[in-house]
Amino acid sequence: MDVPLIVQSNGLPLFCPNTPATIKELNVDFEVKFNPNVNVNSPVQNPTTSSQLNSIVCNISSQASVPSASNYVSYSSSGSLNTLAGISVDGVTILNVNSANNVDPFYPTGNYASELVDACLGHPNAASNGYHYHIASGCPLNPPTGTIGSCKSTPACNASIANYSISKFSPYRTLTVIGIAKDGHVIYGPYDSTGAEVTSGFDICNGMFYDSIGNYAYFATRTFPYITGCFGPGNYPSFLPSCTTNKPAAYTKSIYAGK
Template identity: 35%
Template sequence: MKLSCILVLAGAFIFQASAEQILTDEEIQMMRNNNYTITVDVDSSTITYEHTGVPDHTSDKGWGNNNDAEIVNHRYTLPLKPTVSSPKGCAGGLGVVGLAVSGAAFYNPYTGFGWDAVHGECAEELDSCRGHPSPNGAYHYHGVPECLYTGDLADKFLGVALDGYPIYGPMDSTGKNWTSAELDKCHGHTYNGRYMYRATYDFPYLISCFHGNSVKAQQSGPGGGNGGNETRPPPMDGRPPGDGPPNNDGPNGGGEMTGKCFTANYRNWDSEICYVVCKNPGNDLENCSENDIGGSTSVFDALSVIYILVAAFVVTHFCH
C-alpha cells in the first residue's frame, strides 16, 4: 500500500480520536476548584461531575423559606464531545437541567404548579442569589445566579447543562447583553465557533430544550427538589412540595400570591410538555404544543463518516 494511502487512513482515525471536547480545560478546572470531583473517560467519551449539591455561598433566611441546603450528592455522566439532538431534548419537566459552578443545580423556570417561578404574580421567594433550597434541602437556581454573576461579567461561565454544553451569563465579550428573543430554540447560540447556552433576565431564563444528547442524573441523599430526577404531578391544593412561599419576584417584590398560584388545571402538566415555551403550563397547557422528542445524532459521528468515506474513496481509486 502506498505511503500516501496509509497517511490518509491514519488521518481519518486520528481525527476520530481527537474531536474537541465540549467544555474547555479551563472550564473543567473552574468546576474542580469549587469542589467538584470530575472524571474524564476518554474510551467512552464521557465526563462525570460529582458534587454534594451544597453551594459555595450561604442561602439567605427570613424570606419565607427557612430550609437549609442539604447534601444531595449530584452525579452526572455527560457527553465529553459535542452532540446534536434531533429533535431537541425535553427540558420542560420538573427537576434539574444543569449544574452551576457553585455546586448547586439549575432548574427550569417553573413552580410545582406550573407557573413562572421568577417573575409575575406567582413568582416564588428567591434569596439574594436568586436561588433557594427545597424542603428536602436541594438548593437550586431558576434564573441568573446573582452570587455567581459578579466581577468581570463578560463571557462569564456559570455551569454546565445536562447535555454537557456550557451555560454562560447574559453578557458576551463585546459587552452585549443577550435576550431570549436573540437566542435559538433551546436558549443558546454558536459563539466563537462553539455552542453554549446564555442565561438571561427574561423568560425562560436558562434553557428551553437540550441542544445535545441529555442524560438523567444519578443521585442519592434527600433528592433533587422539584421532583429530583423524576417528574411528578403537583398536588391540586396546598403548597407544592418544591419550594418556599412565593410573592412578586422574590424577596424584593412584596405582596401575596392569589389562590390560583397554588392550583394546576392540568395535573400532569410537567409530563405533557417538552419545550419551555410558555410561562404557565399548569393552567395554559393547550398553548404549550411543542411536545416532540426523539433520537439524536452526533456531530462528531457525522464528520467521522465523511472522513471514512473520503478514506474509502482514496483507497478504492488510488491505493492499488
C-alpha cells in the first residue's frame, strides 16, 4: 500500500548550537511515498567504473533529483532543497555528504581543509545560514541543554569525528530511527536489530536491505558517506570513492540482499 508522507520543518534544532553566525529558519516542505518498494536486482545507482562512482557519491548535486518511484513533490517556497538528503528526527536538515568541493567534509582528499562543526556535529550553510548535518548526530535523540562546545574543543570529537559520531549512539543499540531520507526511506542509527554496529552489508548509497521482507533503509556508519551518499538502492562494486580518506572497507550485500 502506498503511504504518502508530508515532511515539514523550519530546520531549527532542539538545542542551542555553537555556530559562527546566527542560524536562520528554513522552509522545508515536501511530500514523498513512505518506504517505497525497491529491489536489489534493480539498482537505481549502478556505476561500473570508478569515475562513474565518483560522479555519484562524490557529487554534492547527486541528490537534487529523486527516483520516480518515490513520488517526491517539493512545496518549499524559499531556498533550494537540491542538496537536501533528508530530515533528522529533530527537524534539522541532513544535506548531501559532500562539501562544495565535492570531497568528504571531514576526511577530505587533496589539500582541502576539514570543515568545522559543533559538538552536535552540525554547522550553518554559508548561503542560507541553515543549520544542518552531514554525519549522524546523537543530539536529536538526547538534546543537550545550555551552551555546547565546538567539535574542535571536544577532545573525543577532535580526535575522530567519525568515532565520536558513533559513540553517541551507545544508549541506542538497536534499530533506532534518526531521520527520513528525501526519497522516503528511513534513516537508522548505526546499530541493527541485533545490537550490532553496521560495518558491512551496505551499498554505495549507504543503504541496506535489513529484514526478511525486503525493507531498505540507510544506516549511520563511521565511514563515508556516513548517512547517505545517493538515493538507492545502489550496487556493490569492488572499487571505492576517491573523494575521502575514510573509505568503507568494501561494499557488500546483507544476508537479506542475497549473494
